[in-house]
Amino acid sequence: MFYREAGEFRTTYKEDSQTFPIRFDRWRYYFVLFVAICVIPFMVNDYWVNSIFLPFLIYAIAAIGLNILVGYCGQVSLGTGGFMAVGAYACYKLMTAFPDVSMFIHVILAGVITAGVGMLFGLPSLRIKGFYLAVATLAAQFFLVWLFNRVPWFYNYSASGQINAPERDTFGILITGPNTEAWATYVFCLIFTVVSAIIARNLTRGSVGRKWMAIRDMDIAAEIIGVNPLTAKLSAFAISSFFVGISGALFFSVYLGAVEVGEAFGINKSFLVLFMIIIGGLGSIFGSFAGAAFLVLLPVALKVVGVDWLGWPTDIVAHLQLVIVGALIIVFLIAEPHGIAQLWRVTKEKLRLWPFPH
Amino acid sequence: MKMKFATMAVAAVMAAGPVMADLVFPSLSYRTGPYAASGIPFADGYADYFTLLNERDGGIGGAKIRVPECETGYNTEKGVECYESTKGEGALVYQPLSTGITYQLIPKATADGIPIHSMGYGRTSAANGKVFRDVFNYPANYWDGASGAINYLLDENGDDIKGKKIALVYHNSAYGKEPIRTLEELQKTHGFELTLLPVDHPGQEQKSQWLQIRREKPDYVIMWGWGVMNQVAIQEAVNIRYPMENFIGVWWSGSEADVIPAGAAANGYKALTFHGVGKDYPIYDDIQKYVVDTGKAAGAGDQIGTVQYNRGMYAAMLAAEAAKTAQEIHGTPDIDAKMMRDGMEALEITEAKMAALGLPNFGPEFKVSCEEHGGPGLVGVTQWDAAAGTWNVISDYKPTDRELISRLVAEDSAAYAAENNIEPGCN
Numbered sequence: 001m002f003y004r005e006a007g008e009f010r011t012t013y014k015e016d017s018q019t020f021p022i023r024f025d026r027w028r029y030y031f032v033l034f035v036a037i038c039v040i041p042f043m044v045n046d047y048w049v050n051s052i053f054l055p056f057l058i059y060a061i062a063a064i065g066l067n068i069l070v071g072y073c074g075q076v077s078l079g080t081g082g083f084m085a086v087g088a089y090a091c092y093k094l095m096t097a098f099p100d101v102s103m104f105i106h107v108i109l110a111g112v113i114t115a116g117v118g119m120l121f122g123l124p125s126l127r128i129k130g131f132y133l134a135v136a137t138l139a140a141q142f143f144l145v146w147l148f149n150r151v152p153w154f155y156n157y158s159a160s161g162q163i164n165a166p167e168r169d170t171f172g173i174l175i176t177g178p179n180t181e182a183w184a185t186y187v188f189c190l191i192f193t194v195v196s197a198i199i200a201r202n203l204t205r206g207s208v209g210r211k212w213m214a215i216r217d218m219d220i221a222a223e224i225i226g227v228n229p230l231t232a233k234l235s236a237f238a239i240s241s242f243f244v245g246i247s248g249a250l251f252f253s254v255y256l257g258a259v260e261v262g263e264a265f266g267i268n269k270s271f272l273v274l275f276m277i278i279i280g281g282l283g284s285i286f287g288s289f290a291g292a293a294f295l296v297l298l299p300v301a302l303k304v305v306g307v308d309w310l311g312w313p314t315d316i317v318a319h320l321q322l323v324i325v326g327a328l329i330i331v332f333l334i335a336e337p338h339g340i341a342q343l344w345r346v347t348k349e350k351l352r353l354w355p356f357p358h
Numbered sequence: 359m360k361m362k363f364a365t366m367a368v369a370a371v372m373a374a375g376p377v378m379a380d381l382v383f384p385s386l387s388y389r390t391g392p393y394a395a396s397g398i399p400f401a402d403g404y405a406d407y408f409t410l411l412n413e414r415d416g417g418i419g420g421a422k423i424r425v426p427e428c429e430t431g432y433n434t435e436k437g438v439e440c441y442e443s444t445k446g447e448g449a450l451v452y453q454p455l456s457t458g459i460t461y462q463l464i465p466k467a468t469a470d471g472i473p474i475h476s477m478g479y480g481r482t483s484a485a486n487g488k489v490f491r492d493v494f495n496y497p498a499n500y501w502d503g504a505s506g507a508i509n510y511l512l513d514e515n516g517d518d519i520k521g522k523k524i525a526l527v528y529h530n531s532a533y534g535k536e537p538i539r540t541l542e543e544l545q546k547t548h549g550f551e552l553t554l555l556p557v558d559h560p561g562q563e564q565k566s567q568w569l570q571i572r573r574e575k576p577d578y579v580i581m582w583g584w585g586v587m588n589q590v591a592i593q594e595a596v597n598i599r600y601p602m603e604n605f606i607g608v609w610w611s612g613s614e615a616d617v618i619p620a621g622a623a624a625n626g627y628k629a630l631t632f633h634g635v636g637k638d639y640p641i642y643d644d645i646q647k648y649v650v651d652t653g654k655a656a657g658a659g660d661q662i663g664t665v666q667y668n669r670g671m672y673a674a675m676l677a678a679e680a681a682k683t684a685q686e687i688h689g690t691p692d693i694d695a696k697m698m699r700d701g702m703e704a705l706e707i708t709e710a711k712m713a714a715l716g717l718p719n720f721g722p723e724f725k726v727s728c729e730e731h732g733g734p735g736l737v738g739v740t741q742w743d744a745a746a747g748t749w750n751v752i753s754d755y756k757p758t759d760r761e762l763i764s765r766l767v768a769e770d771s772a773a774y775a776a777e778n779n780i781e782p783g784c785n
Contacts, residue, residue: 047442149530157375159539160532162461168775178465258461260531262559263434315389
């Protein structure tokens with residue numbers, strides 16, 4: 001009934017290969033975009049933005065970035081937290097060094113710097129694979145955190161070793177600092193998330209993405225059919241790190257405003273983003289969003305239900321949350337290794353035939 | 359996406375809940391994670407004191423008190439979430455019990471006009487009320503702690519610690535790094551040698567730090583630790599047979615939970631304090647009668663009388679007294695965050711007041727003003743008696759090197775003011 005192709009005739013290749021070939025799906029996508037851009041900004045308050053939308057949007061970018069590397073190119077990385085830290089510190093240095101430049105440019109440059117660092121740490125991927133690569137990226141994680149803790153230049157010699165986002169604007173609208181409007185920070189992050197998703201989606205559909213997937217599926221075969229592993233792997237590391245760096249920059253400057261590297265960008269962050277793409281779905285842009293939404297909203301929802309409605313002690317709810325997230329990861333790995341994205345695909349297939357499944 | 363809208367709906371109902379005219383003191387606590395051992399007793403003390411006021415006095419000035427608790431896990435992200443979710447309920451004051459979260463909240467709360475009381479933690483230069491209008495850290499701060507520890511060592515050594523080796527074992531975070539500036543300044547005046555030994559979050563891995571202490575044999579070890587780091591450090595000190603009486607923790611590293619795991623060997627460990635220890639205060643009779651016996655004690659109810667419990671209670675007491683002051687100033691029991699700030703800035707704690715509350719000689723007498731949000735900074739020293747299982751005060755509250763600290767506070771707060779375009783002033 002829904003998602004029907006019947007009656008839709010496509011006469012050009014362009015129409016045939018668009019992201020949402022089914023008209024219903026396309027309208028649904030436009031509708032979500034419309035709500036996100038034209039409705040939500042007028043309704044949100046501080047709580048909604050700071051507790052739900054900002055973390056969701058920012059983690060979605062990080063998940064997209066990691067998904068490119070792990071899901072599309074098959075290079076396991078545990079260095080996400082470290083690369084987010086690079087983005088955050090790059091953004092901080094840029095913000096303090098060039099106060100008059102627009103925040104857009106700072107965030108994008110932070111992404112570019114992280115891409116460079118990511119490529120550097122991606123070099124070992126040319127020689128090592130699988131678990132060994134995971135360990136190499138783990139080293140990047142610890143090294144980067146140590147570096148930002150150790151070298152005072154990165155935190156401008158502040159006594160506390162923290163970095164604090166000063167007030168910066170873009171087009172005269174405050175984006176960072178405590179006096180921002182809720183809608184401004186939301187829209188700022190939304191733009192980055194939407195553009196990142198569109199770029200990532202189109203990259204993965206094109207020749208670059210196909211090379212990544214060839215490397216992922218079998219690197220020797222890929223090499224034989226003419227995929228250069230050097231450029232494919234390094235481009236995956238660079239583009240992945242670019243997105244992760246942007247998310248780190250937004251995480252620090254727009255969302256938290258003050259960051260301590262060991263606590264905000266520790267190994268836990270790497271695992272969190274990895275869980276997002278595992279639960280959401282490896283090799284799927286929608287999966288990145290679904291996973292980010294799931295892991296950002298689940299704790300909030302559990303807290304609202306457990307503490308505010310049922311009146312349970314806060315510690316029980318916090319422990320319960322760990323149990324539930326852990327259980328869900330196991331359940332997903334066993335029952336649906338392709339994550340929420342696969343569930344969504346199956347649902348779509350079902351809806352397509354509904355109500356006459358035969 | 360379906361999941362998302364469902365939870366949104368859930369949260370929307372919550373956000374639309376009724377706003378009651380209670381006095382709201384949110385408790386950003388942590389009862390889970392590596393810092394729970396330190397966080398639980400503080401949260402219990404904080405909640406129990408307000409429960410006592412509700413049960414015994416019917417609240418503060420006739421207005422009931424509500425203490426919504428929010429679990430932060432000592433994590434800044436969750437701290438922000440907790441702040442945002444509770445501030446709409448009419449929060450009067452925030453006491454996050456985390457230096458990291460305090461740093462996070464200082465700009466946010468200042469913009470929202472909600473006061474923060476970071477009692478003995480947070481950003482030390484908040485003592486300068488001309489710059490930090492909404493942030494208070496009375497009655498003592500980290501730099502008082504650093505100076506107090508050195509003063510105590512000076513006392514012990516006949517005012518001469520030239521050439522002594524002192525190691526600082528600290529939590530590698532904004533919290534642990536706070537005393538370094540002060541210690542480095544004091545090093546210049548008193549001529550001791552300072553070794554810095556950072557311990558990374560969460561602090562369970564300290565083998566290399568204590569190996570270094572074993573090798574270099576510093577005369578004294580000062581510790582800025584929290585949560586599980588304290589227990590591990592004391593255990594490691596026992597393992598290398600470091601003389602416990604030369605090992606001094608800041609007030610956050612000196613509670614029962616920190617020393618008990620090391621057993622009898624922890625005997626003699628010292629810690630700083632800025633308030634009384636033990637259960638020997640009349641208020642505990644009331645807590646027993648109104649809180650424990652009625653089954654309203656927070657948490658498991660097994661922390662009553664511990665050091666951190668006392669501190670949580672002290673924090674609650676100072677908040678309640680400030681609220682009373684605010685009610686007097688504004689002539690209404692129904693105060694808001696702005697009025698609360700005025701109350702905190704006009705707060706005066708006298709011996710008579712404390713005695714009337716059942717806490718005679720519990721803390722120092724002090725008076726807050728716009729210029730001075732930091733209190734007197736009197737620092738005492740306690741020592742752990744493992745056999746009796748009690749902390750005993752071995753050095754009474756003494757003043758610290760205020761000249762140096764005021765200079766550092768002025769420097770740091772001026773830098774903050776310049777960074778954030780704040781015009782220092784009292785209006």
